[in-house]
């Protein structure tokens with residue numbers, strides 16, 4: 001069911017945890033909230049679940065106002081499934097019964113509920129733990145039981161707060177696939193919180209980047225990466241350099257005294273701009289610039305590094321299939337970029353007009 005938040009606010013001891021969030025989430029979306037620790041993600045989810053009362057604003061679930069000034073529907077009446085970091089399991093029930101319970105509560109026979117629970121336990125790779133009590137599980141295993149129970153509940157809205165946080169990378173990858181497959185199958189509107197960009201990009205239909213209680217940008221994963229709205233989002237998502245440039249119109253900008261084809265918002269005015277340069281905008285091995293590699297890391301099949309180019313103001317992020325080495329000097333060119341829609345004063349190190357002179361190699 002659709003979820004609608006309108007100027008939602010919550011503060012603790014006079015400090016805003018959620019500082020006015022407005023968004024409409026469509027039925028069936030997989031909506032990821034991505035942000036650093038302490039930015040208010042969990043508080044936002046708790047407000048939607050009804051575990052906290054907002055100081056202001058509204059929460060609507062399926063068109064019904066469940067939180068507003070003077071109105072607060074308790075969590076159990078909201079028909080949302082929750083998987084929270086510390087979500088309690090029933091300690092006296094074994095794992096299978098924890099998962100079977102919501103199925104039985106929905107009116108199915110006990111043996112049917114238990115056999116469906118087995119299916120969900122297979123999904124989260126916990127079949128062999130079915131007879132254990134929650135106290136006999138690791139933190140990550142308990143989280144998986146909570147996830148299985150949520151899947152079993154069949155809620156039309158699912159709220160997940162870092163459900164994969166305590167899992168090892170292999171299990172995490174397979175659980176991501178399971179969550180994606182489950183979402184595709186059940187189509188429940190899902191709000192999923194993480195501080196892991198890779199996870200956000202892999203799962204989301206849309207991502208909200210959150211900072212200090214607000215949504216900085218809400219967009220598809222591709223748009224967030226390729227068309228960030230602000231310098232803060234550009235720096236938070238992926239690797240980038242923010243360079244001063246001059247937009248000369250028709251998708252062209254001058255950066256460091258040479259012309260590059262760029263993508264720009266339609267309304268971009270001619271003149272000084274800030275350009276976001278990603279690794280796929282930099283070609284190594286040929287071009288008018290010369291740079292020195294620094295901070296080289298091997299990332300399984302790819303090498304990543306920064307390239308210091310005199311006069312550019314900021315090192316360029318690069319990646320390459322061939323082995324890179326710290327200190328290596330090579331030719332390169334900037335082959336693309338994105339013009340930030342906000343004024344260039346936001347980018348540190350911006351020189352008016354972008355007229356700085358890099359080391360040019362003929």
Ligand SMILES: Nc1ncnc2c1ncn2[C@@H]1O[C@H](COP(=O)(O)OP(=O)(O)OP(=O)(O)O)[C@@H](O)[C@H]1O
Pocket residue numbers: 012013016017035036037038039040041042043044195
């Ligand atoms: N019950 C509370 N009482 C006082 N302050 C709180 C409470 N809950 C959260 N906060 C504060 O509100 C801010 C947002 O917290 P929240 O847990 O929503 O962040 P988060 O983005 O989920 O962080 P993390 O990724 O570390 O879980 C933090 O500064 C936190 O210390």
